[in-house]
Amino acid sequence: MPPTPHHPPDLTDGWPDDPANAELARLASDLFASRPQLPPLALDRIQVRMRQEVVRVARRRRVATVAAVLVAAAALAIGLPYAFRTRPTQPAPAGPTTSAPDVPIQDQFKVTLPTATPKAPERPLIDLENAGPLFGDPAPKR
Amino acid sequence: MDARQTLLETLFNTYARGVGSYVYTRVRDAELAETITSRVFLIVVRNIGQLKGPPAPWIWSIVRSELARHFRDRKVHAPVDETIPADSAGEPPEQAIHREMQARVQTALTRLTDDQQRLVFMKFYQGMQNKEIATATGLTATNVGVLIHRALKQLKTYVEPGALYFMLCALNFAL
Numbered sequence: 001m002p003p004t005p006h007h008p009p010d011l012t013d014g015w016p017d018d019p020a021n022a023e024l025a026r027l028a029s030d031l032f033a034s035r036p037q038l039p040p041l042a043l044d045r046i047q048v049r050m051r052q053e054v055v056r057v058a059r060r061r062r063v064a065t066v067a068a069v070l071v072a073a074a075a076l077a078i079g080l081p082y083a084f085r086t087r088p089t090q091p092a093p094a095g096p097t098t099s100a101p102d103v104p105i106q107d108q109f110k111v112t113l114p115t116a117t118p119k120a121p122e123r124p125l126i127d128l129e130n131a132g133p134l135f136g137d138p139a140p141k142r
Numbered sequence: 143m144d145a146r147q148t149l150l151e152t153l154f155n156t157y158a159r160g161v162g163s164y165v166y167t168r169v170r171d172a173e174l175a176e177t178i179t180s181r182v183f184l185i186v187v188r189n190i191g192q193l194k195g196p197p198a199p200w201i202w203s204i205v206r207s208e209l210a211r212h213f214r215d216r217k218v219h220a221p222v223d224e225t226i227p228a229d230s231a232g233e234p235p236e237q238a239i240h241r242e243m244q245a246r247v248q249t250a251l252t253r254l255t256d257d258q259q260r261l262v263f264m265k266f267y268q269g270m271q272n273k274e275i276a277t278a279t280g281l282t283a284t285n286v287g288v289l290i291h292r293a294l295k296q297l298k299t300y301v302e303p304g305a306l307y308f309m310l311c312a313l314n315f316a317l
Contacts (some may be wrong), residue, residue: 009269009270010272011265013272013287014286014287014288015287015290015291016288018291018295020295020298024291024294024295027294027298028266030243031262031297034240034243034247035164035167036163036166036170037162038166042162042175042179043162045176045180046154046179046180047154049180049183049184050180050183050184050186053188054146054147054150054187057187
């Protein structure tokens with residue numbers, strides 16, 4: 001916790017240069033010294049009230065949690081039987097519910113084939129005569 | 143003690159004195175200050191889940207709104223009581239001046255801007271260092287120093303109009 005209320009801070013810390021600084025420093029220390037303090041008994045009473053409130057808030061929170069659980073349980077207790085009671089008991093009648101128009105199903109499609117087979121290339125893909133060594137016997141002759 | 147309770151205890155131990163002191167400065171009534179400080183910490187307890195980041199600015203916002211509510215409800219912006227109370231007629235002069243100083247500071251504080259009040263609260267009432275204030279507010283430490291200096295300069299113009307401050311200085315010098 002940052003503040004250190006029991007030790008006076010450096011009251012003139014970070015002040016810019018000013019001819020009035022001496023007077024201001026005196027005012028600062030007077031201001032600090034003349035702070036009226038609440039009597040310790042008053043502080044004790046405030047602390048007691050605060051602790052009572054802590055207990056009260058915790059109790060209120062517990063009650064709220066219990067109430068929320070009870071409400072949820074009640075909602076389930078009422079809602080579940082109702083849901084079971086009102087759900088449909090027979091399955092829905094089979095068959096189409098809307099009449100479809102009498103359109104025959106199309107299962108034949110017209111396919112257009114090319115009139116001629118594609119021409120073979122004029123040059124062979126592999127020039128076997130010139131590439132003969134590639135297909136020759138790799139083993140050297142003795 | 144769970145983590146939440148530990149956090150609340152830590153917050154109380156760290157900030158309650160400063161909050162009480164600031165509220166006391168503003169309302170100048172110990173009983174009223176106790177009631178308002180108490181309300182501040184009840185709000186802290188109820189809304190601790192909202193605390194994200196450094197607690198000082200969050201607590202300050204609660205203090206500020208509770209004080210505003212108090213002054214709005216009472217429709218009282220207690221004017222500076224220029225006279226020394228009758229029951230303090232026999233008190234030593236330095237005590238009387240101290241009392242007068244508090245009265246002037248009370249009014250002067252309300253004339254600062256919100257940001258200046260927040261810085262004065264953190265520096266003089268919570269006793270935070272500039273670095274801590276910087277972390278809490280998102281300002282730089284240098285900026286905090288400059289802003290506090292500026293706030294004090296302004297405060298001085300509100301606190302000092304009479305001869306009181308010179309008396310106080312003279313008294314401090316003599317002591």
